[in-house]
Amino acid sequence: MSIHSKTAIDAIKRSPFQAISAIFVLSLTFFVATTVAILVYASNKSLSYFETRPQIISFLKNDTTVEAISALQNKLSQDIRIKDVKYVAKEEALEIYKKATEDNPLLAELVSPSIFPASLEFSVTDLKLAEEVINEIKNEAIVEQVGFTANIGGERSLGDVVERLKSISYYLRLGGIIFVSALGLTSFLVLLIIISMRMTSRKGEIEILSLIGATPAFVRSPIIIEGVIYSVVGVLIGWTTSLISWLYISPSILSYFGQIPVLPKEPLQFFILFAIILGIELFTGLLIALTGSLIAVKRSLKRVK
Amino acid sequence: MISFKNVTKNFGSINALNDVSFGVEDGEFVFLTGPSGAGKTTILKMILREMLPDSGQVLFDNTDVTKLADKEVPLLRQQMGIVFQDFKVLSERTVFENVEVALAVSDVSQEEWSKRVSHVLKLVGLSSRSNLFPSQLSGGELQRVSLARALVINPKLILADEPTGNLDWKTAEGIMELLEKINKEGKTIIMATHHEGIIKHAKHRIINIDDGIITNK
Secondary structure: OOHHHHHHHHHHHHOHHHHHHHHHHHHHHHHHHHHHHHHHHHHHHHHHHHHHOOOEEEEEOOOOOHHHHHHHHHHHHHOOOEEEEEEEOHHHHHHHHHHHOOOOHHHHHOOOHHHOOOEEEEEEOOHHHHHHHHHHHHOOOOEEEEEEHHHHHHOOOHHHHHHHHHHHHHHHHHHHHHHHHHHHHHHHHHHHHHHHHHHHHOHHHHHHHHHOOOOHHHHHHHHHHHHHHHHHHHHHHHHHHHHHHHHHHHHHHHHHHOOOOOOOOOHHHHHHHHHHHHHHHHHHHHHHHHHHHHHHHHHHHHHHO | OEEEEEEEEEEOOEEEEEEEEEEEOOOOEEEEEOOOOOOHHHHHHHHOOOOOOOEEEEEEOOEEHHHOOHHHHHHHHOOEEEEOOOOOOOOOOOHHHHHHHHHHHOOOOHHHHHHHHHHHHHHOOOHHHOOOOHHHOOHHHHHHHHHHHHHHOOOOEEEEEOOOOOOOHHHHHHHHHHHHHHHHOOOEEEEEOOOHHHHHHHOOEEEEEEOOEEEEO
16 A cells, blocks of 8 residues: 555544545435436436327228328328328237236237227427327328327326426426535535645644655645545445435336336346446546645645745 | 855844855764854755745755755755754654655655665664654654654755754763764764754864854854
8 A cells, every 4th residue: 555545544544523524425415416317317218208209199990991001101201290100000009008018918818909900100390280280180081080199197288298308307407417516516615624624734744744855746645545535435325325225216116107218127227327327426526536635735735835 | 065155044134144154065964053043943944945045055966955946845855864853753653654754755666665664763773663653752762763764765964953952961962873873874964953062072063153153164
């Protein structure tokens, strides 16, 4: 172990309460940061889910010929207000139903493809056009009924769902940024105060080291290492606590949201997401530690001189 | 090795050094004597570049230390060993670590630390105290720690500011014996003291300062 690391660890051992307060504040910051990051991820995923889903489903009459379906599909594909037109046959509709009810296979066994209508699914380029397009498609001879994916959740139109999600996502992001920034600033200030206190308590030692030829870098190193230790430990505690909490509640969340992929369902994807957050937090933590330590050391060394 | 040329230093209206000039050769042992407040410590501080003169030159190995940039000062100090009247040992480090830190500061390879520290602790008679903290040592032992720290970097020059000032006669004699031994090994020593007994007993060149003026060289 280098003399600087040893000095830093000795300093932490000598003032455990300072160390605990620094680590506590940093842990809290990174716990909240991890939680907010996951919430932002979840809101983005929900938004993306609703945005990329076929927004309008036109169920076709049972006796519709393939030619008539093809003609309507071509007509829709050429309409500049419409995108991603897809034909879903009765068999495919059954498969979708089976997938949606896979928790209860008995439900799927009780039905046959004949009861599911074929459909043409598509999205509109702008949600404002949805009502106009829906009214037009309703007048098509082969169309039995027109459905909106927005019906889920009791919303009256898909626009409402998407707009509400966009709004939630925006406020979540904004609130998260403000809250995490406030906590980040608090952590930074706590680190600054603790390191300044450490410098003051080491004033005599710094003077002696300076007299025997220590460079400013030599004096700075243990203090910076100490700040880095606080940050890394703070990040790891905050991140781990958040990870454990999410692992605990994710089965309930996934079950509640069903098809909406608010969290990665695959364990590997789940851990990759958390690993990315850990990487970003370690970088941020080191940045806070280095900036805080350097500012505190610079100010204190000026006073020592 | 050391040369002061027309050095003047004032603290407000107090004339700490007045046109002081003297030289110290390689391997010499020189006493800086004079009453308290005469300017002895000011001279040592200028050699260490802890203080700058108002005018004049302070040369160390033909380099004017007053012209050194701040970043060059640590390198200058790493060539000198310093022994202080108040010991200036690091209270939260053991004897061994107090000596070791001088090597760390001087960028000596870590592999050599243990061997060199053990060697100087043996030289100053503190081998058995290496794991003790300063609070567990006597004044004489603390001064020997300070001396060991100065010696471990194998400096060209040792500056000792009243190293026997806080010690009883017997302990002071022990410290002087060590300094004599080190001087015989070729180290240059400048020692500020007003301890008449030591000055008479040691028989080295004396630079006497009084009211900032050198009265003999």
